[in-house]
Amino acid sequence: MAKLNINGKSLTLTVDGDTPLLWVLREQAGLTGTKYGCGIGLCGACSVHINGDVQRSCTILVKDVKPADKIVTIEGLSPRGDHPVQKAWLALDVPQCGYCQSGQIMAAAALLKRKPKPTDTDIDEAMTNVCRCGTYQRIRAAVHQAATNTNAAIGNGNKA
Amino acid sequence: MIDLKSTSRDVSRRRFLISSAAAGGGLALGLRLPGVRNAFAQNGAEGHEVGAWVFIRPNDEVVIRIARSEMGQGTLTGLAQLVAEELDCDWKKVKTEYPTPGQNLARSRVWGDMSTGGSRGIRGSQEYVRKGGAVAREMLIQAAANQWKVPAVECKAEAGSITHTPTGRKTTYGKVANAAAQLEPPKDVKLKDPKDWKIIGKPLARLDTADKLTGKQVYAIDVKLPGMLNASIMDAPVFGAKVKSYDEAKAKAMPGVRHVLRVGETAVAVVADTWWQANQALKALNIVWEESPNDKVSSESIRELLQQGLDAKEGVFIGNKAGDAPQAIGNAAKKIDAVYFAPFENHFTMEPMNCTALVTADRCEVWGATQNAEGALAAAAEAAGLHPSKCDVHKLHLGGGFGRRGRQDYTTKAVLIAKQLHGVPIKLIWSREEDMRQCSYRPVGLCKLSAGLDDKGDLIGLHMRIAAPSILASAAPNRLDSDGRDSAAFQGLNPVGAEARLGYAIPNLLIEHAIRNTHVPVGFWRGVNTNQNAIWLESFIDEVARAASKDPLEFRRQLLANSPKHLAVLNAVADRIGWGTPPGPGVHRGVAQFMGYATYCAGAAEVSVNERGKLKVHRVVIAIDSGYAVNPQQVAMQTEGSVAFGLGAMRYQECTVSNGRMVQENLDTYPMVLMDDFPKVETIVMPSGGFWGGVGEPTISVAAPAVLNAIHAATGSPFRSLPLKNARLQKA
Numbered sequence: 040m041a042k043l044n045i046n047g048k049s050l051t052l053t054v055d056g057d058t059p060l061l062w063v064l065r066e067q068a069g070l071t072g073t074k075y076g077c078g079i080g081l082c083g084a085c086s087v088h089i090n091g092d093v094q095r096s097c098t099i100l101v102k103d104v105k106p107a108d109k110i111v112t113i114e115g116l117s118p119r120g121d122h123p124v125q126k127a128w129l130a131l132d133v134p135q136c137g138y139c140q141s142g143q144i145m146a147a148a149a150l151l152k153r154k155p156k157p158t159d160t161d162i163d164e165a166m167t168n169v170c171r172c173g174t175y176q177r178i179r180a181a182v183h184q185a186a187t188n189t190n191a192a193i194g195n196g197n198k199a
Numbered sequence: 200m201i202d203l204k205s206t207s208r209d210v211s212r213r214r215f216l217i218s219s220a221a222a223g224g225g226l227a228l229g230l231r232l233p234g235v236r237n238a239f240a241q242n243g244a245e246g247h248e249v250g251a252w253v254f255i256r257p258n259d260e261v262v263i264r265i266a267r268s269e270m271g272q273g274t275l276t277g278l279a280q281l282v283a284e285e286l287d288c289d290w291k292k293v294k295t296e297y298p299t300p301g302q303n304l305a306r307s308r309v310w311g312d313m314s315t316g317g318s319r320g321i322r323g324s325q326e327y328v329r330k331g332g333a334v335a336r337e338m339l340i341q342a343a344a345n346q347w348k349v350p351a352v353e354c355k356a357e358a359g360s361i362t363h364t365p366t367g368r369k370t371t372y373g374k375v376a377n378a379a380a381q382l383e384p385p386k387d388v389k390l391k392d393p394k395d396w397k398i399i400g401k402p403l404a405r406l407d408t409a410d411k412l413t414g415k416q417v418y419a420i421d422v423k424l425p426g427m428l429n430a431s432i433m434d435a436p437v438f439g440a441k442v443k444s445y446d447e448a449k450a451k452a453m454p455g456v457r458h459v460l461r462v463g464e465t466a467v468a469v470v471a472d473t474w475w476q477a478n479q480a481l482k483a484l485n486i487v488w489e490e491s492p493n494d495k496v497s498s499e500s501i502r503e504l505l506q507q508g509l510d511a512k513e514g515v516f517i518g519n520k521a522g523d524a525p526q527a528i529g530n531a532a533k534k535i536d537a538v539y540f541a542p543f544e545n546h547f548t549m550e551p552m553n554c555t556a557l558v559t560a561d562r563c564e565v566w567g568a569t570q571n572a573e574g575a576l577a578a579a580a581e582a583a584g585l586h587p588s589k590c591d592v593h594k595l596h597l598g599g600g601f602g603r604r605g606r607q608d609y610t611t612k613a614v615l616i617a618k619q620l621h622g623v624p625i626k627l628i629w630s631r632e633e634d635m636r637q638c639s640y641r642p643v644g645l646c647k648l649s650a651g652l653d654d655k656g657d658l659i660g661l662h663m664r665i666a667a668p669s670i671l672a673s674a675a676p677n678r679l680d681s682d683g684r685d686s687a688a689f690q691g692l693n694p695v696g697a698e699a700r701l702g703y704a705i706p707n708l709l710i711e712h713a714i715r716n717t718h719v720p721v722g723f724w725r726g727v728n729t730n731q732n733a734i735w736l737e738s739f740i741d742e743v744a745r746a747a748s749k750d751p752l753e754f755r756r757q758l759l760a761n762s763p764k765h766l767a768v769l770n771a772v773a774d775r776i777g778w779g780t781p782p783g784p785g786v787h788r789g790v791a792q793f794m795g796y797a798t799y800c801a802g803a804a805e806v807s808v809n810e811r812g813k814l815k816v817h818r819v820v821i822a823i824d825s826g827y828a829v830n831p832q833q834v835a836m837q838t839e840g841s842v843a844f845g846l847g848a849m850r851y852q853e854c855t856v857s858n859g860r861m862v863q864e865n866l867d868t869y870p871m872v873l874m875d876d877f878p879k880v881e882t883i884v885m886p887s888g889g890f891w892g893g894v895g896e897p898t899i900s901v902a903a904p905a906v907l908n909a910i911h912a913a914t915g916s917p918f919r920s921l922p923l924k925n926a927r928l929q930k931a
């Protein structure tokens with residue numbers, strides 16, 4: 040049994056405590072926007088926010104998540120898919136296959152919350168998710184674009 | 200493959216609509232997956248099919264059928280643009296959907312080839328999909344003309360409306376679609392002159408972006424069916440070895456585990472309530488495989504095999520020959536020799552291989568990500584032991600393909616599991632480790648090059664001997680020449696042809712391929728043979744130019760004098776990078792050019808190497824002439840992707856072999872290019888018109904050699920063995 044707070048809802052799930060959060064989100068909570076890429080914490084496809092920080096959910100065992108910890112997945116980032124990061128991603132048509140993009144967007148949203156006006160170096164350091172399709176250049180541009188849009192809106196659905 | 204003659208039925212449009220709506224069962228399940236926006240419009244949706252490619256709804260929404268697969272390369276948007284252009288519909292009202300291969304089969308392949316590889320998605324279907332749009336437009340105009348009882352020539356269509364010019368009467372596609380659907384499609388339609396295009400050639404936004412930003416996009420790995428169980432599998436790490444034993448009882452005792460199943464002779468799968476449980480139990484199985492003759496194969500033993508191929512007389516095939524290269528080189532004033540090496544590579548699609556299958560006594564349904572829907576149908580039918588007409592494949596957007604998802608081994612395995620559990624949908628997901636162990640790898644290869652210069656420093660002879668496994672022998676043996684020659688191995692090196700011609704005019708030339716196959720399956724990896732061929736030849740041309748004391752750009756220009764399109768892209772990147780002007784401090788430049796997929800490409804790069812030997816790739820400029828550029832923004836995105844793919848392999852990635860098995864199993868040993876080492880990429884889209892080239896793959900060929908040549912300039916020495924991580928770079 041695990042009690043989790045996901046996207047503002049409290050859920051009680053029947054699950055072995057040694058299961059990585061990634062698989063609990065995907066298989067028990069039915070939130071498949073969070074993706075499996077490597078399972079060893081290196082690709083970032085499984086990135087979610089926990090209490091406002093970006094975390095790679097494949098490396099977190101569900102037993103280590105407290106009921107009060109606020110988990111936000113891509114589905115809960117904004118009520119209508121209109122977080123400034125999502126808007127910038129749409130405006131610049133960032134995704135190719137799209138598989139890595141939930142993780143990229145979660146990483147970018149966390150970065151902008153921490154650093155509303157990130158430099159290229161900040162982006163290099165914070166955005167370490169793999170994109171096999173090679174959308175890096177557009178991701179960088181979209182992070183900058185999101186930063187110039189209303190920073191006030193950042194953090195919607197993500198209030199720790 | 201599917202035997203079309205024996206299975207095709209001449210089903211009328213109308214009958215098909217009824218039968219597909221009534222198919223029910225698994226079919227209906229597949230079509231109503233929550234979140235799948237491409238639910239097939241024929242399935243009971245309101246509207247009318249006007250010609251095979253277009254379905255029009257009463258609200259004027261136009262649903263365009265896309266036969267090829269969207270794997271990130273933007274083909275879905277590009278193909279829709281082609282149809283929409285001729286249809287003269289309102290682009291804002293365009294939606295898309297995938298017909299299934301089963302539907303294609305039932306309708307005598309009305310949607311043509313569904314495979315998506317070789318950068319053929321657009322160029323391979325542009326003519327008939329444009330005709331499909333034009334046919335529908337003519338039918339809609341005719342229907343409006345009939346209604347008004349006026350000649351069709353007095354009516355014109357624009358942005359989804361039809362106007363009777365003399366009277367100004369107007370109607371919309373949605374209003375006349377029903378009447379249009381009853382008409383006989385015209386046999387002959389005239390396609391627009393490219394100069395009149397309004398939708399083709401525009402950098403329109405992709406049609407498939409929104410759901411990829413919110414987690415709504417359903418990939419094959421996200422499919423969930425009622426009552427579905429999940430499977431994880433492990434196949435023989437030494438390819439082809441048979442399963443000897445495994446600890447079934449231990450796995451069965453683990454939570455959630457329902458079944459432990461043999462899959463063919465070489466693999467074992469665990470089926471459980473969740474995939475995580477299945478994969479944990481799989482690890483506990485402790486599978487032992489029988490001894491195999493390949494247990495001792497290693498990267499070293501493979502290299503010896505290739506080395507032997509560099510000088511052998513047997514198993515050698517000629518790709519290009521002019522004059523007498525060995526003799527000319529032997530008599531040359533100056534001789535240059537080099538041997539290059541490139542390793543096996545893995546596709547590493549971000550979405551690991553997976554497939555969901557439901558098999559009953561007389562039906563097999565598959566939900567999957569495939570680059571070859573008809574191949575998947577054939578694989579499913581064979582594995583299920585059912586006729587293809589009793590099977591179907593529901594395609595979802597791919598989380599990356601890059602050639603890997605042309606092979607249907609994962610489809611076969613999912614069906615082989617589901618077949619043992621009749622009536623229970625099974626989702627098989629390969630762990631990343633399994634995905635990396637069971638690939639069709641880009642082939643390893645050695646290439647020996649010799650060149651002869653005359654006393655003026657002109658290239659008078661070139662001999663290139665490639666020793667490598669044959670992709671066709673492994674992945675498509677029916678495509679080998681009758682004598683066993685792999686014509687694809689000479690991609691970009693061919694003497695003639697519109698597909699992949701060597702641009703250089705060299706009076707004495709010999710290009711050969713010594714086929715040296717190993718037990719490691721090889722396959723189509725983005726760019727296929729252009730990758731290695733361009734790295735070898737274009738790096739070596741720089742070596743030769745330096746030996747001739749000539750500027751590498753000028754040296755190439757001279758050799759390309761009779762290849763204007765090759766030359767044009769080269770000149771474009773040279774101009775843009777500022778060749779001939781001083782680069783920034785510590786920055787060095789390189790260029791390369793190559794042709795593949797009927798497309799001309801050139802690249803130029805700026806790099807620096809610091810005191811500690813650390814490489815920084817600052818900038819890569821790529822020019823691409825694909826004849827037409829249906830969506831220039833997508834061309835640029837494919838170029839950026841190709842640079843990431845090409846540079847990752849060049850810098851970091853290799854799959855090695857030890858004890859017959861692939862060594863690298865995940866990102867810890869197979870790293871990717873990340874944000875911080877992705878260069879600024881500038882794409883020059885320069886379609887010269889009159890031909891249709893590919894876009895997804897061709898530019899990868901020039902990315903690595905342009906950078907390698909810049910590194911050569913920076914360090915003063917060529918790097919002939921990839922990946923670069925194994926070498927120590929030293930600032931010149």
Ligand code: FES
Binds near residue numbers: 076082084085086095
């Ligand atoms: S799946 Fe978690 S980092 Fe790759």
Ligand code: FES
Binds near residue numbers: 134138139
């Ligand atoms: S968009 Fe395909 S992996 Fe990033």
